[in-house]
Amino acid sequence: MELTLLGTGAPDGLPRPACPCAACATAVGGRARAATALLLDGTLLLDLTPGAVFAAARAGHSLTGVTQVLLTHPHDGPAVELPPGLPAAARIPDGRVLSLLGGHRVRAVPMDSPGTGYDVTSPEGERLLYLPPGGSPSGLADGSPHTYDMVVADVLGRPDALARLRGAGAIGPTTDIVAVHLDHDVPPGPELDRRLAAAGARAVPDGTTLVVGAFPIYGAPPDLPRRTLVLGGARSGKSVEAERRLEAFPEVVYVATGGTREGDPEWASRVGLHRDRRPGAWRTEETCDLVPLLEEDDGPALLIDCLSLWLTDAMDQVGAWDDAKWAADGERALRALVTELVAAVRATRRTVVAVSNEVGSGVVPATASGRRFRDELGRLNAAFAGECEHVLLVVAGQALVLRG
Known part of the structure; x- marks a missing residue:
């Protein structure tokens, strides 16, 4: 025909x-x-x-x-x-x-x-x-x-x-x-x-x-990347871009790493805006336990929003905000958590779109813990991006293709 x-x-x-x-x-x-x-x-x-x-x-x-x-x-x-x-x-x-x-x-x-x-x-x-x-x-x-x-x-x-x-x-x-x-x-x-x-x-x-x-x-059908990382600054449109990439999928699990914050109306408003944007068929899981989700052989596409909040939780776990704990074993423990996550991304068979903040291009944080978070997020982003077929940087609502 x-x-x-x-x-x-x-x-x-x-x-x-x-x-x-x-x-x-x-x-x-x-x-x-x-x-x-x-x-x-x-x-x-x-x-x-x-x-x-x-x-x-x-x-x-x-x-x-x-x-x-x-x-x-x-x-x-x-x-x-x-x-x-x-x-x-x-x-x-x-x-x-x-x-x-x-x-x-x-x-x-x-x-x-x-x-x-x-x-x-x-x-x-x-x-x-x-x-x-x-x-x-x-x-x-x-x-x-x-x-x-x-x-x-x-x-x-x-x-x-x-x-x-x-x-x-x-x-x-x-x-x-x-x-x-x-x-x-x-x-x-x-x-x-x-x-x-x-x-x-x-x-x-x-x-x-x-x-x-x-x-x-x-010709071959357009190649849909299995793993995508979407980077961007605050209010850059990175979450909207990530959601847009999965709009045509029949099922999506939205992994919200921020969880809930009791008594914080501003945070509740942010979460509400996110939920209102998502298709009604999408399911939400509020968790920072990403590795088991990535290790599942079958399942809907995952949208992880975001890695910076996952890192915050991981640094909480290892006591990374305390200089003494960080020097003693916190840095080593955090490296192990990041390595485990990156290995799970490398081996996953699920479609994954992850969001993360691109930091370090502006003012240097005034505190040691702030600088530590900035450095560790940069390392996490680089390691995660290394396992993705497609990497985007969103600036002022415009997506720039870094890989793919």
Whole structure:
């Protein structure tokens, strides 16, 4: 089954008309995107957008062979004037199946928001799932598990849709995930590619033709790193970046190393903000005992936030704040705890995203214990990063790739 993406942008396109934002200002030339529309085998058009005829011509195709036009958006008719020669555009009621003359079979997939998704099976058996902007399936297309060869969806707007599909087995290791309905929330270029790769997805330029079911032949799925360390200063956005990297996972255990602090309303407010950001399906464990979690062979992805609080607890355990205890055996005991943690990270089979503070670039702490913590956190960060496939530094909300 051959798929040509006539457009890959949000309904208003990218750049948005008259929008002065930085993302729209840089979305020029090959980075500009028309509203998303898909042409399948030259006969099925999914979504009718302005300039579809010219977009097809630029991609080396014609719409003269189209026998069916289906809409995903929640309206009864086409958003633009129907080009001459095309059949009337329509939507299939949720759950209904349409068999086309060319042998394609199309099932309307119910969404959890207004709009319709389409599960398309080719005459040869390849399967594609196309979801509307802002949409996620409210259930499997036909009530029985199957793995799609390709999923075309609003990856950045609804990463939880990928999590739901992965959890149901509808997305597998070789499923080609193509991001569409791309808007100006994320700058184009490397930042867009990085965000999508974290979800196992990719973007392609308008006019690209892909062969559904041939993904292992012409490329490998984006490599999802098993271990990631996200560094950053205070309020840099490092926790948000770490959470974003796991939004498309069906299950996540959020390991909060800060625990609870009775009678501290400011700390309770911080914890509450974190909890409100997390998807409802994520589970929270408040613990600094990280090694047993890392040693489990099976289990959901782990998000550890954060290593600096783990180190604080470890230094409490060994009496590192007292100069005499530190000199006697505290330093040796702390080294043993760090070595044990790093070894567990090296051997873990679980997906891990850890957060830590990047310190030492500012004012030198006035106390010996403060300088000791700064030094030990620097050593811990370096050792932990050495075992990670992907290391990011977040500055002013911008993620810089240090490794991966």
